[in-house]
Every structure is written in C-alpha cells, then in structure tokens.
Amino acid sequence: MTTPQEELLPATRRSLLHRIAVAQAEGRAPSLVAAVVRDGRTVWHGARTSVDGHGPDENTQYRIGSITKTFTAVLVLRLRDEGVLDLGDPLEKHLPGTGAGEATIAELLAHTSGLAAESPAPWWERTPGSLRPELADVLGEQPFLHPAGRRFHYSNPGYTLLGALVEKLRGAPWEEVLRREVLEPLGLNRTTGRPQAPHAGGWAVHPWADVMLAEPAEDLGRMAPAGQLWSTTGDLARFAAFMAKGDDKVLSAATVREMRKPAAPAETTDVMDGMTYGLGLQIQYWGGRLLVGHSGSLPGFLANLTIGVEDDVAAVVLANCTSGPMLSVVGADLVRIVAEAEPRMPEPWRPLQEVDTSVLELAGQWYWGTHAFALRLTPDGGVSLEPLSGNGRRSRFRANGDGTWTGLEAYYAGEVLRAVRRPDGTVSHLDLGSFVFTRQPYDEGAPVPGGVAPEGWRGIG
Structure with a gap:
C-alpha cells in the first residue's frame, strides 16, 4: 500500500515533517510518528526521535486508546447490515440483564445513552481489568446519569456494553471477532490487543522538568472494546482508507457514510467548536473542512485519526506520552497542508453514456x-x-x-x-x-394547493 514519498512535492513533505517536529518538541513527546493518506494510499510517513534507540517506522506499535471504539462500532454496524439487529433496538432485546438495557444500540454508539463517562473507581485505565470481571463491575449501582437519548455524554462503559453485545451475538470473544471480521480482511496485521515488538513504551513526562516516568500498560479486560488496541501508522492508514471509502469485505461505502453523519445532539460548547459525534466517529468542522475520525489516549499514549472527507486526505498521529502535543490539531494540520499545497484534481467531465x-x-x-x-x-x-x-x-x-x-x-x-x-x-x-x-410560478394548469386566484397576476391599481 505504501507508495513512493515522491508522490508529494518536496515542499509539502518538508512542511509535514516540520509540523510534527514542532509538535514533538513543543509537546515534549518521547517520540511522535505520523502518516498521511491520499486517495486511499499512504503517501508520507514521518517520525521524530526514537523508540528503543531506533526511529519508529510504520510498523512500530503504539497504544491507540479510544480509536478502538471505532473498530467496535464497525463490528456493531456489520451486525446491523446482516439483519441481526436494528440500531433502534434496546440493548435488553439482545443482551438482557445488564441493568442498562433501556438504552438503544444507536444511543450507545453515539454516546447518547445517558450512561456515566467512567466505570466505578479505581480508575480503569491504570488498573488491571481483573478488578472488573463482570458488566456489573463496569456499570456500578447507578449506571445512568442522564435520560437516555437526551444529550451527548461520552461513555466508556457504553462501548463495553457494545463489545459484550458483539460477543453475545457472535458467540466468541470481542478480540477474536474483531480479528476475524475486520483486522484480517483489511490486512491490519499489526493491530493487536496486547503489544507486539517493535512497540513504543508509554511514558509520563514531568510537567516542570525534562524527566520521564514509565506508565503501566494494563490489560483492560471487560473495558477492552473501549480502548484496548495497539496499532501502527501503517495499519491505521489502511483503516483510514477503509473509513473513507468502505470495503465490501467489511462494510459498504453507504454504511461508512452513515457512521460519519451526526447522531448526537451537540452541547453548546461543542457547537461553538463545530464538534459532534456520529456512530463511533467524532465529527468536526475545522478551518472550513469537514473532518471525521477519532482521538485516543491511555496512560503513556496519545493517538489521533483524522479524515478530511472532501479532500480525500487522512492523517494518523501517534505519540508515547500521557499528555503533551494536541494530536487532533496536528492531524487537522497535516490534512490541511496536503489539501492546500496539492489540491485534489477534479475528475474530468464526461458526458453520460445513456440517458432516459x-x-x-x-x-x-x-x-x-x-x-x-x-x-x-x-x-x-x-x-x-x-x-x-x-x-x-x-x-x-x-x-x-x-x-x-x-x-x-x-x-x-x-x-x-x-x-x-x-x-x-x-x-x-x-x-x-x-x-x-410547477414549470411556472403558481401555474394555473397544475394542482397548486389552495388553488390560484382567478384574476391571475396583476399590478397595483
């Protein structure tokens, strides 16, 4: 899939490298790696500093956090497309006894279920998944904070429920289903539930000194469908191409377009930022461009996938730090740089072959x-x-x-x-x-509702 970097002009490639260099330096990230996709192909890859003494490449794994949710959403949409479920179905219809069954599948996908943002303490991202072996441990005694369907409220437990739904309907573990139905058909061989070498280590960077602290890499257990995956820029570039155009081996182009449509009412602050949420995808207008994708974070890692829909340009940015560079901004900038420096050529006009x-x-x-x-x-x-x-x-x-x-x-x-x-x-x-x-304004020869005044059009007097 990777194509020669000469497909982008030298000035464009330097601008891309400069942008991630600034992000890595100012964000104080141990390493930062990025890729750009255009017309479904990787056309640029760049990295700053090193992982284990070597510059990270398109095969170096980083943890991608909540980008995992988009993969989970794909599995759910596959079930819908097969007729196994309807997005309007309450969860209880397919996964009874959770205590959150009144929420619909669409509401869970769009974070409008009313569920809490996090599972009960201790914080799930920095503790073993073995502490939450059952769905009841993920949801707690009062899972709902808001009425279902009324507002957008990002919920990690909501995607845990969707993962459990996939397991119930497929009769296999979430990760096994993901491997069989999405990763293997798309050729995402370096996307896994546990890290596989070569991979970056996760670090916390001291806010007031240039020193680092190793972060734990916990197995999230039940919470895995919300944030477990490790991946690479190479794999996520292929995934971005799929999310832009679809692939009938996994989801049709019509279904991925459906995922990109707003499905959640935006909060006032989100409206001001031009942000909303679809079915497993974040949606934002940035600099006049429609951008879709997802961000991700877990202790030690930041990740971002951004797709410029109209420009057919996507960017993947990964870093191994708990906080620092704003990767969503970096991703948007990488899309902008390519779109503005090398605008997409329009398809040549051709007359229709036949017409009715x-x-x-x-x-x-x-x-x-x-x-x-x-x-x-x-x-x-x-x-x-x-x-x-x-x-x-x-x-x-x-x-x-x-x-x-x-x-x-x-x-x-x-x-x-x-x-x-x-x-x-x-x-x-x-x-x-x-x-x-009608062919004419208020054509008296057509059945205009309410009829047409018999005296017709006239002036004053």
Missing part, C-alpha cells in the same frame, strides 16, 4: 410557489434539486427504479420525489412530500 428521455425532460427550472429551483441529472443516475439563487432547501435524490427518487440529505432526506403526468403523458408537476413544483 423521460427523465431528461424534467431537467431545468421549476417553481415552488415563487421560489425558483433547478433540477439536474446527476452522473450516478439520480437527480438533484436546488435553489437557483441564495440559500434554500436542496438535496440529491437516488433513483428508485420506478420513476421516483428518494432524497439523500438535509430537509428532503428520505422524502419521495415523483413526476405527475397528465392523461396524455405530459408532465403536470413534481410532487415532493406534498410540495408541488
């Missing part, structure tokens, strides 16, 4: 009341409808194969668009969820 003349006659200008819209044919066989000027409701529509189309986004998502024809076959109007679109 009954659809072609619908193209052009339509009116909803006095609002002018344009209907266009799209290369994928669908249509789009958007205002001719200014802001307004717009959407792409997928062809249903029966002369109707279904909206894909925004206000018209899921709504059906159809052309209504007169007995002689000519088009009377478009119907979109009871809205009537």
Whole structure:
C-alpha cells in the first residue's frame, strides 16, 4: 500500500515533517510518528526521535486508546447490515440483564445513552481489568446519569456494553471477532490487543522538568472494546482508507457514510467548536473542512485519526506520552497542508453514456410557489434539486427504479420525489412530500394547493 514519498512535492513533505517536529518538541513527546493518506494510499510517513534507540517506522506499535471504539462500532454496524439487529433496538432485546438495557444500540454508539463517562473507581485505565470481571463491575449501582437519548455524554462503559453485545451475538470473544471480521480482511496485521515488538513504551513526562516516568500498560479486560488496541501508522492508514471509502469485505461505502453523519445532539460548547459525534466517529468542522475520525489516549499514549472527507486526505498521529502535543490539531494540520499545497484534481467531465428521455425532460427550472429551483441529472443516475439563487432547501435524490427518487440529505432526506403526468403523458408537476413544483410560478394548469386566484397576476391599481 505504501507508495513512493515522491508522490508529494518536496515542499509539502518538508512542511509535514516540520509540523510534527514542532509538535514533538513543543509537546515534549518521547517520540511522535505520523502518516498521511491520499486517495486511499499512504503517501508520507514521518517520525521524530526514537523508540528503543531506533526511529519508529510504520510498523512500530503504539497504544491507540479510544480509536478502538471505532473498530467496535464497525463490528456493531456489520451486525446491523446482516439483519441481526436494528440500531433502534434496546440493548435488553439482545443482551438482557445488564441493568442498562433501556438504552438503544444507536444511543450507545453515539454516546447518547445517558450512561456515566467512567466505570466505578479505581480508575480503569491504570488498573488491571481483573478488578472488573463482570458488566456489573463496569456499570456500578447507578449506571445512568442522564435520560437516555437526551444529550451527548461520552461513555466508556457504553462501548463495553457494545463489545459484550458483539460477543453475545457472535458467540466468541470481542478480540477474536474483531480479528476475524475486520483486522484480517483489511490486512491490519499489526493491530493487536496486547503489544507486539517493535512497540513504543508509554511514558509520563514531568510537567516542570525534562524527566520521564514509565506508565503501566494494563490489560483492560471487560473495558477492552473501549480502548484496548495497539496499532501502527501503517495499519491505521489502511483503516483510514477503509473509513473513507468502505470495503465490501467489511462494510459498504453507504454504511461508512452513515457512521460519519451526526447522531448526537451537540452541547453548546461543542457547537461553538463545530464538534459532534456520529456512530463511533467524532465529527468536526475545522478551518472550513469537514473532518471525521477519532482521538485516543491511555496512560503513556496519545493517538489521533483524522479524515478530511472532501479532500480525500487522512492523517494518523501517534505519540508515547500521557499528555503533551494536541494530536487532533496536528492531524487537522497535516490534512490541511496536503489539501492546500496539492489540491485534489477534479475528475474530468464526461458526458453520460445513456440517458432516459423521460427523465431528461424534467431537467431545468421549476417553481415552488415563487421560489425558483433547478433540477439536474446527476452522473450516478439520480437527480438533484436546488435553489437557483441564495440559500434554500436542496438535496440529491437516488433513483428508485420506478420513476421516483428518494432524497439523500438535509430537509428532503428520505422524502419521495415523483413526476405527475397528465392523461396524455405530459408532465403536470413534481410532487415532493406534498410540495408541488410547477414549470411556472403558481401555474394555473397544475394542482397548486389552495388553488390560484382567478384574476391571475396583476399590478397595483
């Protein structure tokens, strides 16, 4: 998968290296390693300082913390796509007796279940998982802090429940299912539950002196689906390519797009930061760009996976320190550097190979009341409808194969668009969820709701 670094211009490569060098130096990280993916391929890898006396490369493992949650979410979406469960199902339907069964699977994925952020003391990230052998030990006596579905509240125990759900429905341990269904099909051979050499050691860096303290690397036990994994920039680059485009061996492109859609109500502070959460993915607008991915941290390690959706550029950044560099900012900057220095080439325009003349006659200008819209044919066989000027409701529509189309986004998502024809076959109007679109404003020859004033258009006087 790795391609020659010459695919990026020398100036771009230096800018990327300079960015991680600044992050490592100012963040005082023992080591920092990064990779950039473009068009589904790794085009750059960089590292600063060393691990065990050697510069870390794309095969050096770091702990990735909560990026593990995205892997767990993939397993759950696979179950949904197979028809084993529905995201609206309460957990109790498939995993009874947890004490948190009223939360739906979608709410657990989006951190809107109302569950607490952490398991009961002692802090699970720095203590053995053997202290929490059962789900009851993870959830505690009062697992809910908020009403289910009402607000976003990040929950590590929520993803423990999702991991247990996977185990119950697959009849095998979470890590075994992950290996079989995701890691092996995607070729992620260096992503594991326990560290495998070569790997970085985890360190705490003293806040007021340039000295370090070794951090424990605990097996998280039941909490593993929330943060157990170790991985490399090479593997996470392949995972980023999958999360951008999908892979039918694991999840379709449509399902990974679904994961990237906001699924949680944002808090006021999140709105100000342009942040929300999808189904196992963090979503953020940064510098005018839509970025999706996930961050991760465990004692001794920081991790970040950032995907620039429109630019088709992704970045992976890993460091072996408990705190220090803001890797989410570094990841966003790496995406920006490539996207701005070497903008994506647009696909060449090509005419359609064939066109349905009954659809072609619908193209052009339509009116909803006095609002002018344009209907266009799209290369994928669908249509789009958007205002001719200014802001307004717009959407792409997928062809249903029966002369109707279904909206894909925004206000018209899921709504059906159809052309209504007169007995002689000519088009009377478009119907979109009871809205009537006519060729002329308030066309008196079309069934405009409420009718059209018989005196027609007129001036004053």
